[in-house]
Amino acid sequence: MDHFNYKDGVLCAEDVPLTLIAQEVGTPVFVYSTATLTRHFRVFQEALSWTPDHLICYAVKANSNIAVLKLLGDLGAGMDVVSIGEYARARTAGVPGDRIVFSGVGKTRDEMRLALEGGIRQFNVESEPELLALSEVAVSIERVAPIALRVNPDVDAKTHEKIATGKSENKFGIPIARAREVYAQAATLPGIEIVGVDMHIGSQLTDLDPYRQAYGKMADLTRALRSDGHDIRRLDLGGGLGIPYRRDNNAPPLPIEYGQVIRETVGDLGCEIEIEPGRNIAGNAGVLLSTVIYRKHGEGRDFLILDAAMNDLIRPAMYGAHHDIVPVMEHAPGTERSSFDVVGPVCETGDTFAKGVELPGMAEGELVAFRSAGAYGAVMSSEYNTRPLVPEVLVDRDRFAVIRPRPSLDEMLTREALPDWF
Known part of the structure; x- marks a missing residue:
């Protein structure tokens, strides 16, 4: 469910017509809904209501705008970060260090030191x-680093190969067969405190069975580690629950069903439960709003050329990902529809959002919206072709604010400098 609906013939974000945002901010522009973000976070809270000892650590990489982090942090969310930059964003948003988990395969010593000095809930060590x-960094600054080892369970998440993280050939985590050995090593190191076990098998999962398999292995490992003398009191189960990118398809499992799998597999261990949803909170809470520049007749096909491009929303080019593309102005039932290849203006054939999209007759200057663009949209955008980063807007009921402005060309160009010999 989201809060992007047609009202009086215009697609609105909550109570704000997207036409108004386009008029005042310009396009392309990302638009986020406060009500949707809030609802999705609370649905996960409800899914884990069977245990008061839990923390929902929002995966910052999905959408790292400070206003979004502030909104979720104020609701009680922790944060899962994968760089010191994301850590700084979370702290700037007011999230305390004891609610921040530091993940990622390539943490540097400088990042470790800054997180230890600023306060951290745990490091998920890979x-x-x-x-x-x-251990060396912690000892050098006289701190103790709380850790969970990320264990790779070798479970196929049945998702896209580029976002699967729990198979043996993936770069993430420590093989589960060696977990007890590495935990034994960790227990001997100064500056290290073992607090739990971490596992994350992938993103955009639409089947609960891989979770059940992975968490079953985690439960067995937890019992074995406790028998080895380790104080395992926290289980970080990762995230990855999918969202419905296609409204005409069967919906993925609900968070409440996911929460029940957690309860059935690890609920009897008496551990604090951490989960790290990102896409499921932010994905359907945002749209990318764009304007049709040209309607072009090609050889055997028609193109809609938009002012949004692959540098603004790279998921279709990178993953072959689908986003429902809809007109902002509602058309009457029975309106004749045409088939379009929807493309951007970047000089790459890969700058294609979708082929054969059925839309009512679209004219130059009309607005379209890419649904489910709140996650991995703005965060993965770039300035390729010297195109300014897309602004971001947050809507709250009948009001909206720009939470990341569009940079001017002068601002972009003055970030660079010529060497002295020029």
């Missing part, structure tokens, strides 16, 4: 070299 480096 390799033995990282474990040794963290």
